[in-house]
Amino acid sequence: MENCKFVSYLRVSTVRQGTSGLGLEAQRAAVAVFLNGGDWILVQEVLEVESGKSNDRPALATALKLCRKHRATLVIAKLDRLARNVAFISNLMESGVEFVAVDMPQANRFVVHILAAVAEQEAEAT
Template structure:
């Protein structure tokens, strides 16, 4: 029996809060799994825009598929990404995935569908840019939501860090004393950074500090500093 990890995505905080779009995706996933006689191993929900390439929940879903040899299942391809490069990178990662709305699609078909989705995204962006330019010409002040956006990004970074708290605490408790050790442990467990990259000592340090954790080496350095 094939095991599936379902990835559901909505584009706005309001959709995430009120469940708009989630239930339809969940139902499509349920029907597909019933059709093929599979098993739903886990479900992950992410609130993010289709343009963003830094989706921590998607990266965690992919990591789980790698660890448990499961198939990543989405309701529709446009819920995954409106980016040819992104879909191509996922295909090249070796993780098997399927879209419930087009389960027979091969790699070439998936890339072509992504081309059309990316074109649609670019058209939306062009219309939005034109509307903003028109608003600015009318004297509307733009950019007032910068602080809100910055706060949202900080919250996303904290959410991503919290999703790694368990594995990082496990690494520290297992005797991984340095940041380099922690990074190696995360890479060995198939976890990726928010950008989908391999961990380094520097990226591990940022997440560890955000979580308020300290490795043995960091504690020793602090003790040495306090002794001065």
């Protein structure tokens, strides 16, 4: 991952979440730890306050455009901050934009699908 470019995407569902453990600062810190020590460039940080159930995410669309423009990888703190929907994650995987969840950076496509399915089940249970 030498000389890589990244766009970070930080999302919370509500403003109140911003002060919790899943808040923006916790996500920002996780991304910073992941990127620390490498010869990497953080092109931009993109913030969004939107439900993970919503497929209409303007800030995520902006982050994906930035990734394409700069040939960057989308970096997120946790997969469930991206989405809790298998179809949404699958579509993202087919979009041509690489992404990495810093809580499981070695996860391959198979593992990401399983984790997305678990996150979707958790969302349906709540």
